[in-house]
Amino acid sequence: MSDLLETVRGLAKKTDSKIVLVVLDGVGGLPLEPGGETELATARTPNLDALAQTSQLGELELVGAGITPGSGPGHLSLFGYDPLRYVVGRGALSAVGIGVKLAAGDVAVRGNFATLDPQRLVVDRRAGRPSDEKNAEIVARLRAAIPDIEGTPVEIYTESEHRFVVVFRAAGGAPLGAALSDVDPQVTGVVPMTATAQDPASEKTAALVNAFVGRAEEALRGEEQVNGVLFRGYSDVPHFPSFDEAYGLRAACIASYPMYKGLASLVGMDVLTVEGHEDALEGKVAALEANWEKYDFFYFHVKKTDSTGEDGDFAAKVKKIELFDALLPQLLALKPEVLAIAGDHSTPSKLASHSWHPVPVLIHSAYGRKDAAARYTEEEAGRGSLGLRRGTDLMPLLMAHALKLNKYGA
Amino acid sequence: MSDLLETVRGLAKKTDSKIVLVVLDGVGGLPLEPGGETELATARTPNLDALAQTSQLGELELVGAGITPGSGPGHLSLFGYDPLRYVVGRGALSAVGIGVKLAAGDVAVRGNFATLDPQRLVVDRRAGRPSDEKNAEIVARLRAAIPDIEGTPVEIYTESEHRFVVVFRAAGGAPLGAALSDVDPQVTGVVPMTATAQDPASEKTAALVNAFVGRAEEALRGEEQVNGVLFRGYSDVPHFPSFDEAYGLRAACIASYPMYKGLASLVGMDVLTVEGHEDALEGKVAALEANWEKYDFFYFHVKKTDSTGEDGDFAAKVKKIELFDALLPQLLALKPEVLAIAGDHSTPSKLASHSWHPVPVLIHSAYGRKDAAARYTEEEAGRGSLGLRRGTDLMPLLMAHALKLNKYGA
Structure with missing residues (x-):
């Protein structure tokens, strides 16, 4: 049928x-x-x-x-x-799965907390699987440090263990694209990758993601295990x-x-x-x-x-x-x-x-x-x-x- | 399946x-x-x-x-x-519903008889709902007055009460398009609208429709109630x-x-x-x-x-x-x-x-x-x-x- x-x-x-x-x-x-x-x-x-x-x-x-x-x-x-x-893309499903409402033009991203060494090389892509409580504590710090990026509202949510979700809100501006490359290198011993846009609509999103990575590492400086973030799976909101x-x-x-x-x-x-x-x-x-x-x-x-x-x-x-x-x-x-x-x-x-x-x-x-x-x-x-x-x-x-x-x- | x-x-x-x-x-x-x-x-x-x-x-x-x-x-x-x-579009279905055979390239149009005042303002979009007999009498007059428009064969059929159907026959010429705007203004107190083509293939059809409206009003001059025509719902023949x-x-x-x-x-x-x-x-x-x-x-x-x-x-x-x-x-x-x-x-x-x-x-x-x-x-x-x-x-x-x-x- x-x-x-x-x-x-x-x-x-x-x-x-x-x-x-x-x-x-x-x-x-x-x-x-x-x-x-x-x-x-x-x-x-x-x-x-x-x-x-x-x-x-x-x-x-x-x-x-x-x-x-x-x-x-x-x-x-x-x-x-x-x-x-x-x-429904993985980012959006993660957001929806923890009860976050998405609006047209928003982008939801799945993140992993990671452990980086002093040269920014990825040591552990899951930051030693922190507890949900530790995750929530880190998320609270990031929320305080990154309420927005140059006017774009940013929301951060605990999923579980090393997993979290970031929502970039279009908030009445141009819709954010979701076609961009991963930050997660999928292997250890290398630095996190820089997200690059795969279409013009996603250029702003790539800039937001890269800025988020930098500001998160700054906010988490001093943390032994949970001191980096990796992104994989971006989704806009299905119409x-x-x-x-x-x-x-x-x-x-x-x-x-x-x-x-x-x-x-x-x-x-x-x-x-x-x-x-x-x-x-x-x-x-x-x-x-x-x-x-x-x-x-x-x-x-x-x-x-x-x-x-x-x-x-x-x-x-x-x-x-x-x-x-x-x-x-x-x-x-x-x-x-x-x-x-x-x-x-x-x-x-x-x-x-x-x-x-x-x-x-x-x-x-x-x-x-x-x-x-x-x-x-x-x-x-x-x-x-x-x-x-x-x-x-x-x-x-x-x-x-x-x-x-x-x-x-x- | x-x-x-x-x-x-x-x-x-x-x-x-x-x-x-x-x-x-x-x-x-x-x-x-x-x-x-x-x-x-x-x-x-x-x-x-x-x-x-x-x-x-x-x-x-x-x-x-x-x-x-x-x-x-x-x-x-x-x-x-x-x-x-x-x-099957509404015009074609009306034609088919009264037993008219349609050929590729023809356009069938649903019409309403209407009452116009001396300034051509629409007074009644249904011409006081004439009887089927009155409808048939008016259709006979229109058939005599408009057998064709500049060589394009025109057929006019009674449907019932104020409703009639017009078929413009391509008759071996270029197929007539059916993408055009209504003549029926849907309200009273205004003049009938001029049909405009929404694609190049429908330009000739729009000219035919507008010419029909003019010639019909001329043929019906002197009629008190049934003295205008309104069109809504054009269809070409589905292949x-x-x-x-x-x-x-x-x-x-x-x-x-x-x-x-x-x-x-x-x-x-x-x-x-x-x-x-x-x-x-x-x-x-x-x-x-x-x-x-x-x-x-x-x-x-x-x-x-x-x-x-x-x-x-x-x-x-x-x-x-x-x-x-x-x-x-x-x-x-x-x-x-x-x-x-x-x-x-x-x-x-x-x-x-x-x-x-x-x-x-x-x-x-x-x-x-x-x-x-x-x-x-x-x-x-x-x-x-x-x-x-x-x-x-x-x-x-x-x-x-x-x-x-x-x-x-x-």
Whole structure:
């Protein structure tokens, strides 16, 4: 199927109907032994079962056959943006992953702290892998030393260990280009390289990067291990038509973890405040209820179905699925015109990692046909009337079920 | 799936086998209440049921997930032309909709009759919505007054009320461009705008349009209400490889309504004469029988399955399906090598409009595999061996089942 986003964009209309998209992160699974049951099939899910019996089910392949999606591409696909076309660069993904909002024209850069000897030769490209606390302390010093470079605002963020992120803000000036060479020489025993622009739009960025390197080394003089910076991976902000532009939707994100909030803000969703720790499911429901009248679309993220799969803990993943099931009636009580449940990828406990397997998807609305799928499980979803589809088909289907799309052609 | 048309075109071969494609317009439906039966499932269709049991079934999405097709895109998809690529503009569609044949280089324009005051200011953009009879009377006067403009043939047609269509014929001269600005100012109290060309190929068209406006006002002088013309929506003729070019098929259209005859002629089908009123099913069968030896491909259109759905009349739609069922043995008696039944979109009575839901498709030939689908219904088709596909997959499948496609590659 081709990229429908532009077509949908031309057909979208505003109505009062509301769409809730629940993303059970990594929900797809595998049986531990061939012929066995997956986590979803093992879980006791009376509420999901009842919902499935009056819904349309199917399966989604988020990126393509055999491709294991990262969280970024998996979510982009669910949001209707073909992840093979809308690529978020590593710098931008690092920034987004720690919850930094990027604007058009900004450039985000991945940095490593390094150890330099007195001749500036690189001794350790990871500065002895400092602790996150040490990283944060160094970042604080750099923030004080480099609030801007000749008027261009500079933001510096801890990622983890030796990793940090720098954002150069265009701040209303000309957009900054991201086509420039690395500072990281990738080997030790040489001096850091000088960044050079690969197109005219990136000349200013190269000057900013080189100035940053010099000022950082000055600020860190006296540090034994963490006394240099290396850059690799620059990205400008991918141009996404926002949810408002693409779908005419006032969209809100209900998530707890920075990565998901960052992805949602990239596509123009408002990120709602969620009270509570970690997955904070009750806080998420409260945020949904409190903001119900303000938005047409809610992205509701559940994280622990993925974390437990990543831990290889089958029983724990089953429990997290049951926890969501217990909460489902509160979502249904709001009576959204369309309620969808999907995953951004599979995370089978058996693999203890993301996987390429399709994820089950469920669409509940007043405009469904009879459907043979009786539960929200991989096996039953395979019998569903939605069939096996690309993840990017989901948003057009949700828009259609919410009666928010005009007819195509006369 | 990508566009297979070019590939099929390179593989098509002529044989004596015959293909009949029955389009039950808008045949896909919905249950009135969740969990209930659709119109197709409710209908008593012994002949369709028997056919389904020896056929391949599946479901077609004509444009894409969630997209509700107009009749134009729905049919183009069934005919193998990707409706996202082969776009028929509004002017051309209006012309086609009233049965006007367009040739390459022609431009079709949508017009409104308007009321102008003595200073040429637009008083009413719809000329008080004249009757169709008044429209036809005005069109007759314009035809007499403007048979051509400086050698370019001009054709004028009634659409309905204040709407008419003008076709400027290239008639062997340079193709006329369709990139020009509107004459319709979209507001009252101002004079009609002068059309200006937006590319060199459209300069002559702009001159023709402006000359038409002047001559029409002259011809209508003295009329109180219908004394001006406004233009909006120009289209040249989309380039379609014809059925002969694409498939090597001598194709015939058996339809009663202008829109469908127009679409068929756009793709190079011969439009057969059908005796009778409205859907004229018996007349259509007679046309099929009378022309059986002359063609390899028959497009057989049934309209009332859509009209009753548009009326929101579930019981009437069921009846129209049963009416077709009763006629099916006459089609089978001709022993076409391939008989296919599909819809150009769904028109559920529940929605009283076209919808995005896939349509069931059936292919009957000597080369089918065993198939679990026991009836031609949405639910059974979902179990069929053809799966859920893009509408553009249908023609390659019909060509294959008719043994009219060579092998691809060695």
